[in-house]
Amino acid sequence: MQSFELLSQKFSLHFDKLSLPKQPATLYEPDEYFLKMGGKRIRPVLCLMGNELVDEIKPDAWHVATAIELFHNFTLIHDDIMDNAPLRRGIASLHAKYGVNTAILAGDVMLVTAYDHINKIDHSYLHKILHLFNRAAREVCEGQQIDMDFERSESVSFDDYLHMIGQKTSVLLAASLKMGAILGGAGERNQNLLYEFGKKLGLAFQVQDDYLDAFGDPGKFGKQVGGDILANKKTFLLIRAMEAANESGKKELKSLLRSDDPGKVNKVLQIFRDSKVDEWALQLKNKFLDGAMDHLEDIAVISKRKEPLKELAHFLVIREF
Amino acid sequence: MQSFELLSQKFSLHFDKLSLPKQPATLYEPDEYFLKMGGKRIRPVLCLMGNELVDEIKPDAWHVATAIELFHNFTLIHDDIMDNAPLRRGIASLHAKYGVNTAILAGDVMLVTAYDHINKIDHSYLHKILHLFNRAAREVCEGQQIDMDFERSESVSFDDYLHMIGQKTSVLLAASLKMGAILGGAGERNQNLLYEFGKKLGLAFQVQDDYLDAFGDPGKFGKQVGGDILANKKTFLLIRAMEAANESGKKELKSLLRSDDPGKVNKVLQIFRDSKVDEWALQLKNKFLDGAMDHLEDIAVISKRKEPLKELAHFLVIREF
Numbered sequence: 001m002q003s004f005e006l007l008s009q010k011f012s013l014h015f016d017k018l019s020l021p022k023q024p025a026t027l028y029e030p031d032e033y034f035l036k037m038g039g040k041r042i043r044p045v046l047c048l049m050g051n052e053l054v055d056e057i058k059p060d061a062w063h064v065a066t067a068i069e070l071f072h073n074f075t076l077i078h079d080d081i082m083d084n085a086p087l088r089r090g091i092a093s094l095h096a097k098y099g100v101n102t103a104i105l106a107g108d109v110m111l112v113t114a115y116d117h118i119n120k121i122d123h124s125y126l127h128k129i130l131h132l133f134n135r136a137a138r139e140v141c142e143g144q145q146i147d148m149d150f151e152r153s154e155s156v157s158f159d160d161y162l163h164m165i166g167q168k169t170s171v172l173l174a175a176s177l178k179m180g181a182i183l184g185g186a187g188e189r190n191q192n193l194l195y196e197f198g199k200k201l202g203l204a205f206q207v208q209d210d211y212l213d214a215f216g217d218p219g220k221f222g223k224q225v226g227g228d229i230l231a232n233k234k235t236f237l238l239i240r241a242m243e244a245a246n247e248s249g250k251k252e253l254k255s256l257l258r259s260d261d262p263g264k265v266n267k268v269l270q271i272f273r274d275s276k277v278d279e280w281a282l283q284l285k286n287k288f289l290d291g292a293m294d295h296l297e298d299i300a301v302i303s304k305r306k307e308p309l310k311e312l313a314h315f316l317v318i319r320e321f
Numbered sequence: 322m323q324s325f326e327l328l329s330q331k332f333s334l335h336f337d338k339l340s341l342p343k344q345p346a347t348l349y350e351p352d353e354y355f356l357k358m359g360g361k362r363i364r365p366v367l368c369l370m371g372n373e374l375v376d377e378i379k380p381d382a383w384h385v386a387t388a389i390e391l392f393h394n395f396t397l398i399h400d401d402i403m404d405n406a407p408l409r410r411g412i413a414s415l416h417a418k419y420g421v422n423t424a425i426l427a428g429d430v431m432l433v434t435a436y437d438h439i440n441k442i443d444h445s446y447l448h449k450i451l452h453l454f455n456r457a458a459r460e461v462c463e464g465q466q467i468d469m470d471f472e473r474s475e476s477v478s479f480d481d482y483l484h485m486i487g488q489k490t491s492v493l494l495a496a497s498l499k500m501g502a503i504l505g506g507a508g509e510r511n512q513n514l515l516y517e518f519g520k521k522l523g524l525a526f527q528v529q530d531d532y533l534d535a536f537g538d539p540g541k542f543g544k545q546v547g548g549d550i551l552a553n554k555k556t557f558l559l560i561r562a563m564e565a566a567n568e569s570g571k572k573e574l575k576s577l578l579r580s581d582d583p584g585k586v587n588k589v590l591q592i593f594r595d596s597k598v599d600e601w602a603l604q605l606k607n608k609f610l611d612g613a614m615d616h617l618e619d620i621a622v623i624s625k626r627k628e629p630l631k632e633l634a635h636f637l638v639i640r641e642f
Contacts (some may be wrong), residue, residue, distance in 0.1 A: 014624060022464075024463055024464055027466040078425055078429060108432070108462050111429070111460045116455050123444070125481045131440055138342075138433050141433065142345055148422055148426075
């Protein structure tokens with residue numbers, strides 16, 4: 001079994017060799033530009049690790065991992081348009097550089113390319129993998145729509161936010177693991193346990209993401225600290241603060257959300273601290289992580305094979321960037 | 322064998338029963354709205370007719386026809402955003418009614434839904450059908466990008482325009498026919514002849530489309546006559562006129578393309594008539610139609626089975642709406 005780091009390196013080498021058509025260059029150069037931005041390649045590596053949990057990595061797992069990473073990048077291209085995000089990893093987002101119309105189409109053709117890679121696998125697996133891939137793809141779209149709907153809602157409940165994150169983030173991690181496990185020959189029970197592990201891991205991952213945005217070390221965290229607060233984004237922290245803050249805190253929070261106060265980030269962070277949202281978030285993250293680990297524990301393979309997934313899970317939820 | 326009209330009615334009944342998920346309604350209601358606009362359903366019926374050319378229509382052909390129509394509608398939703406089109410079939414386009422962000426996502430999830438329907442077919446056909454479907458989908462995206470690139474070019478050659486129309490319009494007609502033929506059990510030679518028939522038919526169809534925009538009967542043609550001229554769209558007619566007009570005509574045409582002259586449409590139409598672009602277009606259409614018919618003739622099935630396709634081809638290229 002190989003560590004996340006090693007598989008991530010191997011996958012990056014593999015993925016960088018991907019060759020898109022050359023013409024029309026006005027369509028494919030933007031896609032090349034976007035893919036060259038890099039990334040942690042977490043999802044495709046989860047697919048490879050899902051396979052390696054039960055057996056040596058099959059060529060089909062590389063095809064599906066490639067499809068997953070293409071799909072993930074398709075969603076990022078379209079999400080950046082919807083979020084009106086000028087930057088991605090510190091450089092111009094695709095639509096900022098090439099225009100919205102090309103970004104729509106460059107995303108579309110990247111999604112079609114993902115299906116091309118799915119179609120490279122052994123025919124006996126095609127129906128099942130396509131089914132899982134489509135379900136995850138649909139749920140990610142649904143999650144993104146719900147997230148956009150939240151921008152217009154005054155208040156969002158914890159359960160609704162949890163459901164949204166489940167769709168937008170967790171299902172793709174879960175499906176990546178499960179597709180890998182299927183291709184590795186895992187039994188149905190193990191496949192499903194791995195899926196549930198991925199879902200919980202995704203939730204823990206998102207809590208950490210929301211936490212870092214508010215309390216991350218500006219020197220280590222790649223993005224602007226407080227970005228979610230400035231964008232009035234619903235996060236685990238904000239939703240909790242709206243419930244847990246005292247009356248004056250709630251009132252101040254509501255009025256800050258509507259304001260352009262230059263001290264907005266610090267004032268909101270103070271309310272978060274006063275209502276102990278930071279501690280609560282760390283507990284919540286650990287709850288999801290423990291839940292994930294319970295599912296992993298239940299999987300019927302020798303525990304040595306689970307080590308890379310355990311390490312990855314801890315890395316994903318303790319990371320400071 | 323059944324006529325286009327009958328199959329179109331049957332397909333519409335089938336397609337109208339399609340049920341999308343209910344939640345989130347903010348995502349699926351827009352898709353329902355768009356699909357309810359209706360349409361001629363040409364592409365899915367071509368799939369059914371491709372099947373019926375060789376054998377009784379199989380259940381799989383209905384699944385693929387549904388996927389094709391969903392794919393086509395996905396392209397229309399995204400194209401309307403790119404073209405900044407406020408209307409589709411006389412009512413608000415999806416993005417005009419629900420916003421661009423939802424329109425991007427509603428298109429995305431419709432494309433994923435198309436793949437769900439592809440995945441319903443017999444597993445033995447899945448790889449081949451998915452391959453053809455993906456190729457057509459990719460080429461349609463490429464054609465749309467090239468079409469957008471043309472908007473920024475001063476002049477476009479006839480060959481480049483032909484290539485663009487081939488990608489944007491013809492390949493989906495061709496692939497629809499071919500997928501139907503495969504599911505009906507046609508041999509490879511017949512499949513390919515039918516594909517070439519579809520490609521030529523698509524070109525004839527587009528010539529007619531461009532012709533009607535300029536010379537259609539305003540009472541019969543659903544859209545505003547001269548719409549392409551007002552939008553400075555490259556068409557078969559404009560490209561021909563730039564080649565065939567006399568020097569003063571070319572000069573006037575170039576200056577009209579840059580102007581907002583209220584008499585622009587009539588002046589451009591006059592140049593088209595003076596340089597006999599109308600007659601040329603009818604000849605070009607017939608050339609493509611004859612080419613299509615030659616391929617159909619070559620297909621090794623009894624000619625009676627070809628009648629519905631012949632009728633449809635003539636209908637598509639003599640239509641006045």
